[in-house]
Amino acid sequence: MPDRDADPLIVAISSRTLFDMEESHALFERQGIDAYADFQREHEDDVLRPGVAFPLVRKLLALNEGAPPEAPRVEVILISRNSADSGLRIFNSIAHHSLSIKRAAFSNGAPPFPYIRPFGADLFLSANAEDVSAALAAGVAAATLLPAIPPSRLAPHLRPDQLRIAFDGDAVIFDDEGERVSREGGLAAFAEHERSHAGEPLSGGPFRGFLDALHRLQKAFPVGQDAPIRTALVTARSVPAHERVIRTLREWGIRLDEALFLGGRPKGPFLEAFGADIFFDDSEHNILSARDHVTAGHVPHGVANR
DSSP states (O other): OOOTTSOOEEEEEEHHHHBOOHHHHHHHHHHOHHHHHHHHHHTTTSOOOBOTTHHHHHHHHHTTTTSOTTSOSEEEEEEESSOTTTTHHHHHHHHHTTOOOOEEEEOTTSOOGGGTTTTTOSEEEESOHHHHHHHHHTTOOEEEEEOOSSOOOOOTTSOTTOEEEEEOTBTTTBOSHHHHHHHHHHHHHHHHHHHHTTTSOOOBOTTHHHHHHHHHHHTTSOOSTTSSEEEEEEESOOTTTHHHHHHHHHHHTOOOSEEEEOTTOOSHHHHHHHTOSEEEESOHHHHHHHHTTSOEEEOOOSGGGO
């Protein structure tokens, strides 16, 4: 039975990632807020097409199947720079697609990130890099979403209803200590540093809290390949730098279903083989590789983004 006292996983998402609003956003950039608002009102009965995060949101909300309405396992909250008036088209599209999204914040052009923490969000996904950076600075896991090019194809051996999330390690799950050592002293210095500190747990990065919340959610379901959520660590680390990662996750009591230590190989093909619905990485270089295969979220944190 569902735990009615358990905290749900809360994901805040921008309207531009939930729906394809690039046409109207381009209008806003060309002609301003008034032209944009008029356009949305004129088209408020036209259903918006799914955006880059739409499949992810569908899978997240599907995890509520069997849970009582008053105690969902997952809650998705809409965060938008629209006004409530021009946002009526968004609400109509949510209803058309039968998405169970009940809470929203419309900031009417102002930065919306201050509302993310009061909602208790574990994760914020947006197409606006400034909002993402502000959310990270406020202590919320956040990423700028970029669509796969072309849209990813599901491998035949994977379940279409299983949610698969992949993470980079350093500067995402963990802090950027390893990346700083590597940049300052090179790969040999990094390998020696990790070998000598293998017994010391890494500090948590910006996605540590989200990983904790996701792990709590996973515990509501049976363990194994048939579980509705599957996670993976996809890192450029290799032996001997793997040991510290494994010991850190053990210290945290976190289970990641799969771990890929790639030793610098391009991540994209491995992410496609894993079937990631979304991949989070701090490196823009890795994100560009991943976009050829899966939907990717850039986490602008750590030394790689300074």
